Amino acid sequence: IYQSDYIINWSPLLQSAISDAEVEHKEVNGFFYHILYQVKGSDQKLEVATTRPETLFGDTAVAVNPKDDRYKHLIGKMAIIPLCNREVPIIGDEHVDLEMGTGCLKVTPGHDFNDFEIGKRHNLPIVNILNKDGTLNDIAMEFKGLLSKKAREKVATKLEELGLLKDKKPHKNQVGHCSRTDAVIEPMVSKQWFMNTEKMAQDSVTDVETGKMTFFPKGWENTYFSYQRNSRPWCISRQLWWGHQIPVFTCEKCGHVQSEVETPANCSKCKHPVMKQDPDVLDTWFSSGLWALSTLGWPDPKAMEDKGFKKFFHTNTLITGHDIIFFWVARMMMMTRYAVNDVPFDHTYIHAIVRDKNGVKMSKSLGNVIDPLDIIQQYGTDAMRFTLAASSGYNRDINLAPEKIEGYRNFINKLWNAFRFIHPMLDKAQNELPAKDKLTHHDRWILSELNTVAKKMNESMDIYRFDDACSEIYSFTYDKYCSWYIELSKNIFQGTNEAEIVQRATVLKYVLKKMLALLHPFTPFITEEIWEQVKTSQEDLLIVQEYPEFDAKLEFNDDQLKMNKFIDTIVNVRNLRQGVNLKPKDEVTVQVFTDDKVMQTYYHENKENFDRLAKVTNLIIKNKSEDRPKKCVTNASSHTEVYLQLEGLIDLNEQIKRIEKELGKAKLDYENILKRLANQNFINNAPKEVVDELKGKEVEFKEKVTSLEIAIKNFH
RNA sequence: GGGCGUUUAGCUCAGCUGGUAGAGCGCUACCCUUACAAGGUAGAUGUCGGGGGUUCGAGCCCCUCAACGCCCACCA
Numbered sequence: 001i002y003q004s005d006y007i008i009n010w011s012p013l014l015q016s017a018i019s020d021a022e023v024e025h026k027e028v029n030g031f032f033y034h035i036l037y038q039v040k041g042s043d044q045k046l047e048v049a050t051t052r053p054e055t056l057f058g059d060t061a062v063a064v065n066p067k068d069d070r071y072k073h074l075i076g077k078m079a080i081i082p083l084c085n086r087e088v089p090i091i092g093d094e095h096v097d098l099e100m101g102t103g104c105l106k107v108t109p110g111h112d113f114n115d116f117e118i119g120k121r122h123n124l125p126i127v128n129i130l131n132k133d134g135t136l137n138d139i140a141m142e143f144k145g146l147l148s149k150k151a152r153e154k155v156a157t158k159l160e161e162l163g164l165l166k167d168k169k170p171h172k173n174q175v176g177h178c179s180r181t182d183a184v185i186e187p188m189v190s191k192q193w194f195m196n197t198e199k200m201a202q203d204s205v206t207d208v209e210t211g212k213m214t215f216f217p218k219g220w221e222n223t224y225f226s227y228q229r230n231s232r233p234w235c236i237s238r239q240l241w242w243g244h245q246i247p248v249f250t251c252e253k254c255g256h257v258q259s260e261v262e263t264p265a266n267c268s269k270c271k272h273p274v275m276k277q278d279p280d281v282l283d284t285w286f287s288s289g290l291w292a293l294s295t296l297g298w299p300d301p302k303a304m305e306d307k308g309f310k311k312f313f314h315t316n317t318l319i320t321g322h323d324i325i326f327f328w329v330a331r332m333m334m335m336t337r338y339a340v341n342d343v344p345f346d347h348t349y350i351h352a353i354v355r356d357k358n359g360v361k362m363s364k365s366l367g368n369v370i371d372p373l374d375i376i377q378q379y380g381t382d383a384m385r386f387t388l389a390a391s392s393g394y395n396r397d398i399n400l401a402p403e404k405i406e407g408y409r410n411f412i413n414k415l416w417n418a419f420r421f422i423h424p425m426l427d428k429a430q431n432e433l434p435a436k437d438k439l440t441h442h443d444r445w446i447l448s449e450l451n452t453v454a455k456k457m458n459e460s461m462d463i464y465r466f467d468d469a470c471s472e473i474y475s476f477t478y479d480k481y482c483s484w485y486i487e488l489s490k491n492i493f494q495g496t497n498e499a500e501i502v503q504r505a506t507v508l509k510y511v512l513k514k515m516l517a518l519l520h521p522f523t524p525f526i527t528e529e530i531w532e533q534v535k536t537s538q539e540d541l542l543i544v545q546e547y548p549e550f551d552a553k554l555e556f557n558d559d560q561l562k563m564n565k566f567i568d569t570i571v572n573v574r575n576l577r578q579g580v581n582l583k584p585k586d587e588v589t590v591q592v593f594t595d596d597k598v599m600q601t602y603y604h605e606n607k608e609n610f611d612r613l614a615k616v617t618n619l620i621i622k623n624k625s626e627d628r629p630k631k632c633v634t635n636a637s638s639h640t641e642v643y644l645q646l647e648g649l650i651d652l653n654e655q656i657k658r659i660e661k662e663l664g665k666a667k668l669d670y671e672n673i674l675k676r677l678a679n680q681n682f683i684n685n686a687p688k689e690v691v692d693e694l695k696g697k698e699v700e701f702k703e704k705v706t707s708l709e710i711a712i713k714n715f716h
Numbered sequence: 717g718g719g720c721g722u723u724u725a726g727c728u729c730a731g732c733u734g735g736u737a738g739a740g741c742g743c744u745a746c747c748c749u750u751a752c753a754a755g756g757u758a759g760a761u762g763u764c765g766g767g768g769g770u771u772c773g774a775g776c777c778c779c780u781c782a783a784c785g786c787c788c789a790c791c792a
Contacts, residue, residue, distance in 0.1 A: 025789070032792085050792060063792095097791070105792055113790040174789080187790085222720065226788070322787090357728085359785080390740090391729085396721070396786080399728065407741060410754045421751030467730070471739065486751080571758085578758050584747055615749095672736085681772035682735095690735055 001195050001236070005126075007109075007116040008235050010188040012134030013181040016239040017192050019283055020232065021326055023176040023185055030175075033156055034102060034167035037062055040078040040087060046071070047166055049101030051173055052111075053159065054151040056081055057140045058129040059088055061107040063118060066092030068103055082164045083155070084141065091122050110189050126189050134186050148186065193237035193246060193280065200334035201231035207333060213343045216464045217394035220322060220350045227326040236283045243281030250276050289331030292344030299339070313340075317347045322396070325350070349464045352392055357401035370400055378402075382523035383409035386470060389522045393467035411474060412526055415519075418482050419530050422508050425493055429505035431536055436553070441605075443507045444556035445563040446485045449476060450511055452560075455550035457518055466522075473518050481515060484567065488609055509534060514548045521547075562602055565639055566610075569603075572635045572642045573614040579658060580633055580646060584615065591620040591629060593641040593707075624707075628714045634659065636707035638700035643711075656715050663708040670701040 008017040033053045036045040046062060062079045064071035075092040088107075095118055096105050109119025110126045119126060129139045136144050136151050143151045159165040176185035205228045207213050208221050215221045237246060248259050251267035252274040258264065266273045290298075296313050297303030304310070314336070320328060329348055336344040355361055356368040363369065375384045379402075386408045391398040433439075439447070453476040460468040485508070492504045513534055516527040520542050531542035539545070573590060582588060594600055603610060603621045610619050624641070628634075632643040633655050673694060676682055683691060 048792090052792085095791090101792060112792075114792070115790090117790085173792090176790090219720080223787075226719070230788090393730075395729080401728070401741090403741060404728070406754080413754050414752065417752035417755085419751085423751090471730080475739085482751085575758060578746070581746075584749065584757075676736090676773080679772055683772085685772050686735070694735085
């Protein structure tokens with residue numbers, strides 16, 4: 001850290017220096033002014049192009065490119081600045097672009113970043129023409145007191161009167177604005193504190209390159225790198241009230257400068273008792289950059305001990321927005337590595353930024369701000385929270401639409417209703433699951449599904465895919481637990497088999513509790529509320545329960561497979577019923593044909609459920625070798641054909657058309673598979689699993705096509 | 717000027733190391749079936765921005781064009 005005269009971004013409104021990163025460049029319509037500078041001892045006039053004629057009072061040279069044949073003979077001569085008639089040297093500098101403007105550049109080291117660099121190369125004096133409030137000072141003669149924008153026009157007019165304004169044409173240029181006040185930035189030279197970040201920035205790049213700190217999503221490391229690979233001295237002093245005052249003290253008497261944590265009692269050199277602290281404060285990002293350290297008491301050993309530095313440093317994850325990767329993440333990385341030779345955290349998760357439903361950034365002036373408190377009032381905190389989580393993956397933006405929140409509000413409502421339904425039965429539930437061999441097929445199915453979900457959710461959250469985690473638990477709750485497991489519990493609870501009832505209540509409760517735990521991070525309120533009513537007296541709040549994980553003991557793949565086939569078939573029957581406009585209440589006779597022995601047994605065992613779920617009477621189960629009934633509506637999956645007997649109630653032609661459409665689709669799929677399998681190149685090049693999988697599909701689709709063909713034949 | 721990102725069903729978005737497209741909402745039809753109409757059951761919908769290339773095979777890889785968005789940059 002050092003103090004130096006340097007050109008900095010001066011915010012005239014804040015009356016403070018600001019960092020490069022706090023400057024926003026905006027395109028502004030301005031003019032290119034061509035001004036004539038007299039060459040001393042000659043009639044020749046140099047045509048200088050500038051966007052800021054008012055700064056000519058601060059000119060200390062005129063520069064041309066040494067390769068420029070038009071001007072190179074003038075290098076070494078003097079030019080006379082118009083209006084103030086000061087003499088400045090004509091210099092040659094490679095920076096001057098032959099193509100740009102007139103190829104002739106006025107050099108104002110005090111108020112232009114480039115010119116400052118040129119000035120350093122040529123040892124030019126610096127002339128400051130501005131006051132701290134951005135108005136011109138005494139040097140600007142009659143223009144003093146004017147803001148630069150106003151002075152620009154006046155100077156141009158004056159030059160025009162004197163015949164020294166050769167040209168003025170419209171020009172768009174990028175002008176720096178203060179990100180806080182939107183004021184136009186005035187580059188100015190002043191004494192400021194700087195930090196040399198070169199080595200630190202390099203180290204911070206290495207830490208990410210070598211994986212000591214990882215970005216999620218990974219793409220953001222590019223943004224980080226692009227900042228850190230182009231590091232420049234960082235101006236860390238601010239002339240503001242709020243902030244950490246710079247801990248540097250100057251002796252009032254001898255001018256000795258020393259840096260201390262506390263105000264020193266006297267000067268370490270001359271022992272004078274009055275030491276004055278630097279009035280500037282540190283850039284807020286300098287202080288924030290120390291966050292990982294200062295929150296844990298660093299550098300005071302006692303405070304570090306008290307705050308558990310040893311235990312808590314470094315942390316796992318920093319969660320932040322992409323707009324402060326440079327401001328904050330990079331600074332923490334640099335300072336932490338410098339101070340304690342470590343990274344501040346393992347991961348940085350860059351979350352999305354919430355926008356309105358049209359993707360426009362929310363702002364008060366646009367009036368498109370969605371107030372979380374309003375949303376909570378309308379849809380509830382859980383709905384809002386779940387919506388945000390479900391929208392957060394590796395995306396950059398979240399377009400927050402009320403309809404989306406409403407959808408998840410409905411989901412939470414669904415959960416509540418499910419609980420309401422099973423609530424009366426829960427008293428009968430036991431706290432431990434029944435022994436493995438006592439579990440019914442449906443119990444094993446739901447437990448295995450639960451297990452799958454727990455596994456996927458953990459995996460998703462490990463990599464910050466909250467959207468995937470949410471969609472997993474959403475569809476489990478909705479499609480597995482509510483739609484099937486609860487439905488399949490109804491006849492048990494309506495029955496009289498007490499042991500069965502107890503077991504079902506037990507599993508329902510067990511799964512519910514796990515489900516609540518899985519959901520808890522996303523919908524903490526409703527889950528805690530329900531938990532309160534299902535927990536044992538020994539159990540504490542849900543928020544302190546272990547998060548459910550995959551449990552190998554409760555994995556039942558066979559049951560999952562069977563149940564899924566069963567669901568297929570039920571859906572097929574329902575589909576047929578609706579296809580012929582059967583009323584939901586109407587009962588119907590169904591025959592199923594399958595050669596899958598396991599499923600045959602399964603249908604037998606689940607006859608009662610089949611009947612209830614598909615409103616069927618007389619379920620008949622047969623082999624495919626047996627004759628199909630005539631004039632029935634039918635549907636076929638890859639494993640089971642379904643026939644609905646509807647004697648004379650339906651339009652046969654319509655049914656034939658429907659099946660033909662289905663057959664057309666199945667044939668297309670089948671032919672596609674055959675074509676691919678016939679391709680020798682595919683067989684030779686594709687991995688074995690892919691080929692085998694396709695061969696399996698070939699058999700399935702062949703069976704389906706055959707089934708549908710038989711079905712059509714049976715109509716005639 | 718440079719860089720990054722986006723472009724997939726009407727809308728908002730998923731799609732892992734290339735194996736032949738998914739969800740939610742919306743829409744259509746039928747249902748007040750005793751947890752839930754903020755619900756149930758079923759259904760329709762895609763030249764995966766355009767063009768070219770690599771590959772047995774491309775939403776995914778390469779080239780190119782276009783539109784939109786963001787960030788960076790001292791070009792007078």
